[in-house]
Amino acid sequence: MRLSRMLVPLATAALLVACSADDASTPAGPEPPRDTPSLPQEPPDTARPTATVVPPEPVEFDAAAAFAFVEHLADGIGPREATSAAFHEAAGDVEEVLTALGYDVDQVPVPVPSGDSWGVEVPEGESANVIADPPGFDAGTPYVIVGAHLDTVPQAPGAEDNASGVAVMLELARMSAADPPEVPVRFIAFGAEEPRGPGDALHHFGSQQYVADMPAAEQDALVAMVSLDRVGVPAEAVPVCTGGTGTTSIMDALVEAAEGVDVATETCENRASDHWSFEKAELPAARLGSVPYAGYHSPDDVPSVVDPDQLDRVGTVVWAWLTTL
Numbered sequence: 001m002r003l004s005r006m007l008v009p010l011a012t013a014a015l016l017v018a019c020s021a022d023d024a025s026t027p028a029g030p031e032p033p034r035d036t037p038s039l040p041q042e043p044p045d046t047a048r049p050t051a052t053v054v055p056p057e058p059v060e061f062d063a064a065a066a067f068a069f070v071e072h073l074a075d076g077i078g079p080r081e082a083t084s085a086a087f088h089e090a091a092g093d094v095e096e097v098l099t100a101l102g103y104d105v106d107q108v109p110v111p112v113p114s115g116d117s118w119g120v121e122v123p124e125g126e127s128a129n130v131i132a133d134p135p136g137f138d139a140g141t142p143y144v145i146v147g148a149h150l151d152t153v154p155q156a157p158g159a160e161d162n163a164s165g166v167a168v169m170l171e172l173a174r175m176s177a178a179d180p181p182e183v184p185v186r187f188i189a190f191g192a193e194e195p196r197g198p199g200d201a202l203h204h205f206g207s208q209q210y211v212a213d214m215p216a217a218e219q220d221a222l223v224a225m226v227s228l229d230r231v232g233v234p235a236e237a238v239p240v241c242t243g244g245t246g247t248t249s250i251m252d253a254l255v256e257a258a259e260g261v262d263v264a265t266e267t268c269e270n271r272a273s274d275h276w277s278f279e280k281a282e283l284p285a286a287r288l289g290s291v292p293y294a295g296y297h298s299p300d301d302v303p304s305v306v307d308p309d310q311l312d313r314v315g316t317v318v319w320a321w322l323t324t325l
């Protein structure tokens with residue numbers, strides 16, 4: 001329960017800040033002069049009901065909460081090679097957060113082969129996809145998948161790659177639980193995205209398996225898949241990419257949503273994330289993120305490379321898009 005406890009104080013702190021801002025905004029005006037003739041006073045209007053309806057707070061991305069989860073994964077747990085105990089600890093934490101938000105969460109095992117991951121030998125073993133559905137979810141009717149890979153290469157604590165994507169995904173899950181988008185969202189923390197050898201088959205194991213196991217009806221009902229992968233390194237523009245072989249409709253819609261919330265974007269083509277598994281199956285997909293940085297796939301991929309404002313920009317864009325569907 002450690003994580004839920006960590007997230008609750010953040011929400012409480014945000015409320016306290018909002019309340020004290022309210023108090024401060026009440027002006028301490030001058031006292032009225034005492035000799036002014038007083039106007040006849042109206043009797044108290046007892047017939048008018050007192051206002052009891054409080055307008056709902058707009059749901060907003062909480063960058064501090066997202067950054068706290070980046071620190072938790074990268075500093076608190078550390079490198080999360082797809083089959084390691086650390087990976088499974090992180091998967092348990094993601095499951096716990098999503099369950100506390102009211103999602104139905106399932107961990108689906110992902111068997112992976114031994115190999116070479118970015119120059120380090122990795123064993124054969126088991127990773128997992130953590131799949132979270134909102135209450136009453138039906139994958140036979142239109143829905144969206146927002147995903148982020150949870151594993152890292154063995155030598156990297158993976159703050160940017162990809163605690164950043166997981167953290168933004170969890171914030172979007174919190175926002176979706178508070179104010180469900182019209183098209184429901186399935187959230188997936190994918191296992192074993194990082195390579196275990198060369199070539200197109202030896203990476204993205206979690207998403208490749210997921211797509212291979214998708215019933216035809218679920219493929220037909222999928223409106224879009226968005227992969228959040230390396231979304232926290234600061235940049236002038238948020239990269240919005242596809243693999244270059246399928247529809248650009250999701251990329252275009254994300255760019256348009258970003259314009260609506262004044263976030264600059266840059267379109268690009270790459271196949272180095274889980275969106276590619278979907279695009280190869282001719283499913284509509286896009287990826288956010290991929291700004292180059294010095295700590296990539298190294299022990300220097302620590303929280304200081306991640307900018308909470310960039311997490312905020314990416315989360316705000318995805319939320320703007322989700323709420324237009």
Ligand SMILES: [Zn+2]
Pocket residue numbers: 149161162193229230273
């Ligand atoms: Zn990645």
